[in-house]
Amino acid sequence: MLLKTKHINLKTELPGPKSMALIKRKEENVPRGPFNTSPAFIEKGEGALITDIDGNTLIDLAGAIGSLNTGHCPPTVVKAVQEQVEKYIHPCFHVAMYEPYIELAEKLNAITPGNFKKKTFFLNSGAEAVENAVKIARKYTGRRAIVSFERGYHGRTSMTMALTSKVKPYKNGFGPFPSDTYKVRHPYYYRKPKGMTDDQLDDYLLKQLNDFFLGEVPPEDIAAFILEPIQGEGGFIVPSKRFVQGVREICREHGILFISDEVQTGFGRTGKMFASEHFDIDPDLITMSKSIAAGLPISAVTGKAEIMEAPNPGEIGGTYGGSPLGCVAALEVIKLLEEQNLISRANEIGTLIKNRFKEMRKKTNVIGDIRGLGAMTAMEIVKDRDSKDPDKVLTGKIIAECNRRGVVILGAGLYGNVIRTLCPLVITDDQLNEALDVIDQVIEDVVKEQ
Structure with missing residues (x-):
């Protein structure tokens, strides 16, 4: 089930046809070593939103691996x-x-x-x-x-x-x-x-x-x-x-x-x-x-x-x-x-994310630990909370599906089983809640498919 979204606007599947064409050129000309999280090629970034070359608008919770605390193109x-x-x-x-x-x-x-x-x-x-x-x-x-x-x-x-x-x-x-x-x-x-x-x-x-x-x-x-x-x-x-x-x-x-x-x-x-x-x-x-x-x-x-x-x-x-x-x-x-008081804003963002992660954890046994300081937050995905066994495969599926549904997000962790948020600190509550809604729905859907 796909959510109705206000900020995410997907005009094509991700990646779209223009991105697919560039992916082909990339594979022919760029070595496989440089890893890519999102399958989309960006055309424009503003705040916490990016628009790809196929006209799809995505919410960015990766922030160039933490490089964009003040957002895209301040x-x-x-x-x-x-x-x-x-x-x-x-x-x-x-x-x-x-x-x-x-x-x-x-x-x-x-x-x-x-x-x-x-x-x-x-x-x-x-x-x-x-x-x-x-x-x-x-x-x-x-x-x-x-x-x-x-x-x-x-x-x-x-x-x-x-x-x-x-x-x-x-x-x-x-x-x-x-x-x-x-x-x-x-x-x-x-x-x-x-x-x-x-x-x-x-x-x-x-x-x-x-x-x-x-x-x-x-x-x-x-x-x-x-x-x-x-x-x-x-x-x-x-x-x-x-x-x-x-x-x-x-x-x-x-x-x-x-x-x-x-x-x-x-x-x-x-x-x-x-x-x-x-x-x-x-x-x-x-x-x-x-x-x-x-x-x-x-x-x-x-x-x-x-x-x-x-x-x-x-x-x-x-x-x-x-x-x-x-x-x-x-x-x-x-x-x-x-x-812009973005440092105190980081604490507000972190509280919002952690509270939403805790709500998600109530609905599934695959979310283990929730941790972080300020807007540097993460959830750890496990096979079940009793064993705490890391679930790298499930984590990868969740991240890939979030990216496919318009939320750019990253993994981390020695075991590859951590989902982390590095969103721009200029993200609005409305944008952040929409992205978290998508993550919530993706976890529910992917866990059901197991």
């Missing part, structure tokens, strides 16, 4: 980019400097967590930001080892794949990876041992770090721990404040830097400007990208000034790092987040 961002293009496009900051780079660095130094002197520089992607944070940490500490967490995701470059904790699809067949990277356990409260409390799990994992220091790498050899405040690709798993602060304290005790990877969690997504703020921690280094500039490619590393000053001139940077277009877009994005 008018003030479009205007700022248009004005910048008419002045200069890319003189390269290493050759001819420009003011927007400095303005954005000043802004990020001011709004990131930590009441200390900071400095910022810019790159192109989240993976580049992570890779350079690692370089800076090693240079500053003179140490070699970097520690990440199970289920963490940090990118697809060689170094960031080494830090990432999901073999397929990210790492399979691409090794060997850089050495001196290590992984430790991260809480997953939904799947904790029976009879164990959340606090007991935190304490157990924190105590295990002592064994890790004895059995894997001594703390005096560790340059940094890198942690996503909320795991993104890992399944939107939220650690406790107790755990995160415990890791932070261990880092302080041993002179280890704490890198907060905010590529997916930053810029209002979690109901704070940066997710680190939920845990009352001040990271030594923060990596950012995705929603920093409404979809334009730019990333940043911000950190304590004395740490950021460790590399010598020429040791960090890149030809396209800190593009003027990205810088002016990012400045407008930050204004929008502040002036």
Whole structure:
């Protein structure tokens, strides 16, 4: 049964004939490696809506994998980019400097967590930001080892794949990876041992770090721990404040830097400007990208000034790092987040989604955990709530059918059984409820077909 919809307008089946023609051209000319969630080719995006080349209008709950917190084509961002293009496009900051780079660095130094002197520089992607944070940490500490967490995701470059904790699809067949990277356990409260409390799990994992220091790498050899405040690709798993602060304290005790990877969690997504703020921690280094500039490619590393000053001139940077277009877009994005109260809006969105997910869970046994902070929310699909066995196949069917019915949505999780929402924070309640109606109906229909 298909719902009557107000915002979703499907004039053809998805993909439509024009999209099908482009899919054929894609298959002939583009390798299969770059994965696609939605089968439609976009022609126009506005806010939380996209229209494809066949005239179908869809509701976007994927937001370019969290890159569009301020929505598709925010008018003030479009205007700022248009004005910048008419002045200069890319003189390269290493050759001819420009003011927007400095303005954005000043802004990020001011709004990131930590009441200390900071400095910022810019790159192109989240993976580049992570890779350079690692370089800076090693240079500053003179140490070699970097520690990440199970289920963490940090990118697809060689170094960031080494830090990432999901073999397929990210790492399979691409090794060997850089050495001196290590992984430790991260809480997953939904799947904790029976009879164990959340606090007991935190304490157990924190105590295990002592064994890790004895059995894997001594703390005096560790340059940094890198942690996503909320795991993104890992399944939107939220650690406790107790755990995160415990890791932070261990880092302080041993002179280890704490890198907060905010590529997916930053810029209002979690109901704070940066997710680190939920845990009352001040990271030594923060990596950012995705929603920093409404979809334009730019990333940043911000950190304590004395740490950021460790590399010598020429040791960090890149030809396209800190593009003027990205810088002016990012400045407008930050204004929008502040002036339109989009950070508090993220909390409203998250409450609405979680409440609707809970209502869905009452009607079926396949929805296990519901979790997240702010508008970074997810549901975990299982074969049944008693066994908690992950159901990757059912999850894939739900996601594919939602996309076919006009709601663009994504999966996640180590087991491939998590449905996540990364909708633009400018989405209206009416649009969001319609998208959730579709998800609700799809789950009901797909479960009946099993």
